[in-house]
Amino acid sequence: MTVHSMVLIAGSSDTLNVNQIAAVTHSSRNHLAKVMQILVKNGYLDSVRGPKGGFTLKGNPEKINLLQIYELIEGSLEEHHCGIESQKCPFTTCVFGGLADKFSTEFIEYLRTKTLADLISKN
Numbered sequence: 720m721t722v723h724s725m726v727l728i729a730g731s732s733d734t735l736n737v738n739q740i741a742a743v744t745h746s747s748r749n750h751l752a753k754v755m756q757i758l759v760k761n762g763y764l765d766s767v768r769g770p771k772g773g774f775t776l777k778g779n780p781e782k783i784n785l786l787q788i789y790e791l792i793e794g795s796l797e798e799h800h801c802g803i804e805s806q807k808c809p810f811t812t813c814v815f816g817g818l819a820d821k822f823s824t825e826f827i828e829y830l831r832t833k834t835l836a837d838l839i840s841k842n
Contacts, residue, residue, distance in 0.1 A: 720746045721754055721792045722785055722838075728764065729780040730839040734773030754792055761791055780835035789830055796827050 723744045728735055737755060741748040755774055758764045765777045776783075790796060798820070813819075 720744050720751065721758075722788055724751065724755070725758070725763070725776070725783075725788055725835055726838045728774050729776045729783075729835040731775075734767055734771070734775050736773035739773070757792060758788075763788065763791075776835070780839060783835045784831055785833045785835075785838075786827065786830035796823065796830075798824050798827055 724740050724746075727740055727743060737748055737752045740746070740755075741751050744751070755764065755766070759766045759774070762777060763783065764774045766772070766774055786796075
């Protein structure tokens, strides 16, 4: 929801308020409001109060990658992910064939290399 909201805001020539974004993303208005305030406090968005208020992107969408946004809200992503700690795993080879690590690495790389501008041009 956070990345979707940022793409909507970055691609809009008008300010978008929480109600508008929540309607488009089918998100909780209250949760979205909290997330938007975190983005404002961290310099990604500008916020205008009032009946015609809302959010606008602060900065260049070509310089904001998705990983920055994702990790700000969700926390750091681990490139090596296993459901069992390696010291306690009873197997010598991964029963999942290393797919969890592969998925994590590919997801992080996608987020790192995609910017808001990339997604604005596609939508």
